[in-house]
């Protein structure tokens with residue numbers, strides 16, 4: 001084993017540049033076979049990339065610019081590389097070297113269950129290779145499993161008749177009614193993917209798709225088992241609420257032709273994916289799997305961009321082949337925190353459509369819509385089952401323009417929108433000192449007043465009597481006020497990161513007499529759960545507010561809002577939580593706030609990308625404020641796209 005290499009790894013770990021896990025992983029690999037420093041270097045890099053969401057290491061990266069990939073300076077990388085000694089000259093040389101290592105299985109050769117897999121020019125941890133292969137096979141299989149073609153006249157006529165009832169108006173700007181197309185495409189098979197930015201009508205569409213599925217189920221309509229799910233509790237509750245409201249409205253429209261209310265009532269609550277699959281404490285395995293599948297006919301999953309590779313693999317294994325899977329999400333949002341960029345890979349062709357002739361004629365027969373030539377192509381099976389909604393009904397104005405500019409990689413236009421917006425919907429603050437940010441946290445800004453003062457003032461009006469209805473109404477109003485404003489950070493550490501800002505905001509609110517910090521727990525403390533806790537039923541990412549326990553004087557409870565419902569847990573029972581006046585953009589996915597303020601740091605080390613900025617902006621419903629001590633960080637981030645190494649796109653042949 002190379003001492004020089006591991007000395008270097010130790011130094012980089014001490015400097016906080018490497019995870020301790022990466023060195024330990026390389027040592028483990030060395031302990032079960034070859035221990036050449038080249039293999040060790042590849043293992044350290046593979047492990048670091050896994051921590052950054054990549055599912056594999058592209059061998060070409062080893063000779064390209066790994067420092068950029070890791071956010072290191074060139075010197076740090078050069079020193080690590082020098083400690084290895086001979087560095088294979090190119091990808092072919094790396095492949096030859098790795099293929100000869102006892103711990104690596106070159107895919108296609110006799111399998112000895114080695115811990116690493118070399119597939120073409122990608123090096124994998126075996127688990128991720130298995131997940132990618134499984135997801136690709138399962139999704140392709142579903143996409144190809146179509147039950148309807150254009151010439152099945154009776155069926156397409158029926159679909160068309162219902163779609164005309166469910167979507168009675170042509171799209172506002174004319175052109176293709178992509179919402180109708182999305183329903184028609186999804187109803188013909190076992191997979192439907194609907195992607196689009198905020199407010200493009202994904203939920204509106206899926207509610208109608210459900211009605212269409214009920215309507216065309218014939219005699220099986222009463223027994224159609226529908227499940228709703230999302231990666232987080234909050235997103236699940238939002239999905240359920242939107243679908244219920246939409247189905248309620250639709251029920252009036254369709255009248256006695258379809259007993260929508262009764263059918264909807266049998267759907268049950270929306271659940272987190274963890275709870276749907278039956279997560280168990282202390283194990284990654286779920287109760288539902290290939291050998292004990294879910295009892296559903298239709299599964300609708302919202303916020304699919306947050307689903308990581310391992311979860312998608314588990315979900316597909318647990319879903320019976322005969323069930324229809326509908327995925328909803330915004331392909332341009334940040335990918336999951338854990339490895340994989342599954343929705344992005346699935347929606348690779350969504351922008352261009354690439355619909356084949358048979359899809360075009362089916363769409364025409366079942367919707368009357370003529371998809372324009374520009375969207376024709378020879379996309380694979382998944383592209384045929386994917387529809388992108390393109391018109392946002394919520395995001396006009398400067399926030400919409402800003403999101404569009406960021407998505408297009410047009411930094412100059414984004415800055416123009418931020419600097420010049422006339423109506424206070426968006427605003428840019430050059431952060432010279434923390435007091436600017438703290439004032440915003442306290443009271444908002446001119447034209448977008450609010451801040452945290454609002455909910456803290458409401459807390460001061462605690463109901464005097466312990467009347468359950470009054471108490472619940474008060475809790476809901478406090479939660480709602482809290483949900484109307486949030487500070488999002490691009491990074492965790494440093495002056496402009498989550499940890500520093502939470503302390504500073506807490507002190508500022510205390511100085512303003514709005515809260516009294518007496519210990520770890522205090523009235524008004526917002527907290528975010530950082531680990532799933534099955535005993536209390538709270539999950540990673542849930543956000544709650546600490547309020548007095550009406551039943552026990554002096555005790556505190558944390559209240560979590562879930563759609564129309566409120567759940568509470570005794571504060572002292574919550575183990576893994578952190579204060580959440582400021583939270584990361586990553587953790588804000590699936591949530592929306594009336595006023596969202598996003599803080600960018602002074603220096604990003606090249607690690608911020610467009611998807612993060614876009615996700616932050618699109619969390620804002622009415623007002624968006626950008627704060628940064630260095631405007632260049634915004635421009636650099638907009639110029640950079642997140643590229644996650646993954647073999648999924650290739651395997652899917654979308």
Ligand SMILES: Nc1ncnc2c1ncn2[C@@H]1O[C@H](COP(=O)(O)OP(=O)(O)OP(=O)(O)O)[C@@H](O)[C@H]1O
Nearest residue numbers: 179196197198199200201202203204205242393394
């Ligand atoms: N075809 C349509 N006709 C009328 N209203 C529509 C139509 N499509 C969407 N809407 C309305 O536009 C708004 C946004 O739609 P919806 O909430 O379904 O979007 P979304 O893509 O699910 O948003 P989010 O990203 O927040 O999940 C809703 O008020 C919805 O009722």
